[in-house]
Amino acid sequence: MHPAPSVIIFTTLSGLGFGLLFFLGLGLPAVSGTVAFIFFAIAFGLAVAGLLASTFHLGHPERAWKAFTQWKTSWLSREGWCAVIALVVMGLYAISVIFLDQRWGVLGVIGSLASLATVFTTSMIYTQLKTIPRWNMKLTPAMFLSFSLAGGALLAGQMRLALPFLLIAALVQILYWRQGDKALAASGTDLGTATGLGSRGTVRAFEPPHTGTNYLLREFVHVVGRKHAEKLRVIAFALAFVLPVILLVLPFSHFFALLAILSHLAGVATSRWLFFAQAEHVVGLYYGKR
Amino acid sequence: MTQLPTSTDRKMGLVIDLDTCVGCHACVISCKGWNTENYGAPLSDQDAYGGNPSGTFLNRVHSYEVQPEQGAAQLIHFPKSCLHCEDAPCVTVCPTGASYKRAEDGIVLVNESDCIGCGLCAWSCPYGARELDQAEGVMKKCTLCVDRIYNENLPEVDRIPSCVRTCPAGARHFGDLGDPESDVSKLVAERGGMDLMPEMGTKPVNKYLPPRPKDKIEDQIDILAPLLAPVADEPKGFMGWLDKALEKL
Numbered sequence: 001m002h003p004a005p006s007v008i009i010f011t012t013l014s015g016l017g018f019g020l021l022f023f024l025g026l027g028l029p030a031v032s033g034t035v036a037f038i039f040f041a042i043a044f045g046l047a048v049a050g051l052l053a054s055t056f057h058l059g060h061p062e063r064a065w066k067a068f069t070q071w072k073t074s075w076l077s078r079e080g081w082c083a084v085i086a087l088v089v090m091g092l093y094a095i096s097v098i099f100l101d102q103r104w105g106v107l108g109v110i111g112s113l114a115s116l117a118t119v120f121t122t123s124m125i126y127t128q129l130k131t132i133p134r135w136n137m138k139l140t141p142a143m144f145l146s147f148s149l150a151g152g153a154l155l156a157g158q159m160r161l162a163l164p165f166l167l168i169a170a171l172v173q174i175l176y177w178r179q180g181d182k183a184l185a186a187s188g189t190d191l192g193t194a195t196g197l198g199s200r201g202t203v204r205a206f207e208p209p210h211t212g213t214n215y216l217l218r219e220f221v222h223v224v225g226r227k228h229a230e231k232l233r234v235i236a237f238a239l240a241f242v243l244p245v246i247l248l249v250l251p252f253s254h255f256f257a258l259l260a261i262l263s264h265l266a267g268v269a270t271s272r273w274l275f276f277a278q279a280e281h282v283v284g285l286y287y288g289k290r
Numbered sequence: 291m292t293q294l295p296t297s298t299d300r301k302m303g304l305v306i307d308l309d310t311c312v313g314c315h316a317c318v319i320s321c322k323g324w325n326t327e328n329y330g331a332p333l334s335d336q337d338a339y340g341g342n343p344s345g346t347f348l349n350r351v352h353s354y355e356v357q358p359e360q361g362a363a364q365l366i367h368f369p370k371s372c373l374h375c376e377d378a379p380c381v382t383v384c385p386t387g388a389s390y391k392r393a394e395d396g397i398v399l400v401n402e403s404d405c406i407g408c409g410l411c412a413w414s415c416p417y418g419a420r421e422l423d424q425a426e427g428v429m430k431k432c433t434l435c436v437d438r439i440y441n442e443n444l445p446e447v448d449r450i451p452s453c454v455r456t457c458p459a460g461a462r463h464f465g466d467l468g469d470p471e472s473d474v475s476k477l478v479a480e481r482g483g484m485d486l487m488p489e490m491g492t493k494p495v496n497k498y499l500p501p502r503p504k505d506k507i508e509d510q511i512d513i514l515a516p517l518l519a520p521v522a523d524e525p526k527g528f529m530g531w532l533d534k535a536l537e538k539l
Contacts, residue, residue: 058407067408073382074292201364202357286417286418
């Protein structure tokens with residue numbers, strides 16, 4: 001898949017933002033007044049910036065409101081609803097905490113659950129696609145949710161929670177890569193089933209339909225970026241998990257905490273880039289590509 | 291809207307004969323010609339006369355080589371367009387309801403004024419049948435020439451999809467695949483018509499007829515050849531003398 005910056009920014013930032021909202025809604029940390037304002041501003045900033053970035057790749061962003069209509073079948077539509085519900089509920093909760101010096105606990109819990117639901121629905125947009133075996137796995141929502149919780153705990157300053165969540169996310173990441181590398185072969189789809197000619201012999205793409213490129217190849221076949229995939233995996237893993245864990249274990253300082261957050265953000269963004277760049281869409285088979 | 295109809299009255303679709311297709315790409319051109327000036331936005335091209343041309347097509351012809359374990363390789367031309375799947379994933383993923391499958395004839399269409407160009411339907415299609423038009427920012431796909439097949443302003447012979455009307459080899463057939471008595475259904479039954487990527491569970495309506503096994507090449511290509519009288523005779527008369535004289539020279 002083409003690793004479009006808009007979707008990488010969207011999933012990385014909104015995952016982190018909704019992760020932070022999850023913890024804030026549970027009163028972790030139990031902040032109020034100006035400190036609460038800063039926490040909520042960061043959370044809303046990340047979540048909304050991510051959602052806005054996701055509209056950049058639309059052909060007609062002015063019609064984006066129509067995406068709220070098909071929640072019965074479409075995960076993209078459900079994501080829109082969850083995001084709006086989470087932001088509105090958490091907005092009301094934020095008002096209670098910042099300005100009224102009260103804690104509407106039930107509202108916070110609802111907002112927390114809606115925030116997690118938003119991350120889950122985002123992940124299901126990718127997970128539902130049978131055409132991309134590397135995404136069509138149960139580990140995909142597990143990865144989105146564990147990343148969001150780990151990043152949220154880091155941002156919320158919940159250092160005792162951040163450590164186990166980071167370790168869980170790291171484990172899910174390793175499992176995702178291991179299973180993902182086998183996903184296309186395990187799907188049973190190859191040029192033989194794509195053309196229906198597989199039972200007759202070995203099928204080879206002889207001539208593409210056009211000498212030039214096209215939308216399908218630009219969108220679904222991204223071979224160049226995969227060249228350094230192994231190195232990028234090491235970088236992503238080190239930045240997202242290893243370095244933040246080391247910084248958390250060291251004696252606490254605000255500088256180390258900031259460094260851990262920035263390192264984690266860069267690592268998750270790299271991992272998300274690989275999530276797209278390494279995903280093979282089966283339509284590539286028709287072109288003799290992956 | 292983006293909920294699929296539980297069943298459709300008819301299953302209109304194409305049957306493509308891989309045995310007869312000669313790979314001339316005439317269907318590609320006639321498709322683009324008809325559809326760029328009829329249903330919905332035109333099918334735009336980018337840098338059409340430059341060094342890196344690219345454009346929107348609803349039908350593309352691939353060519354594959356099949357190498358059996360024994361014998362000669364076979365070249366198979368392979369036209370590919372929307373298969374109007376019964377269980378079309380492109381319809382259910384659409385967030386706006388722009389993508390839909392018609393209950394009356396099973397044709398999968400895009401309502402372009404509702405399309406936000408998110409591209410998710412193209413992501414969900416295993417066949418590469420949908421392309422986002424780069425000029426218009428909306429999703430384009432085969433309409434089964436919905437503006438031809440019911441068009442009473444056209445002569446009856448033209449009320450079939452443009453690609454079928456054009457094919458010089460008769461490799462494309464159009465009809466109701468939901469009716470077991472239709473010509474296309476009989477053709478599929480007789481020739482062992484197949485689905486593409488059946489493991490994807492899309493239940494395509496369009497079927498492909500497998501190529502027939504080609505004749506084996508024997509040592510003697512024509513069994514009648516030894517029985518034929520030789521064409522070249524020994525020259526006689528003046529030509530015979532000339533032949534001998536030149537031979538001696």
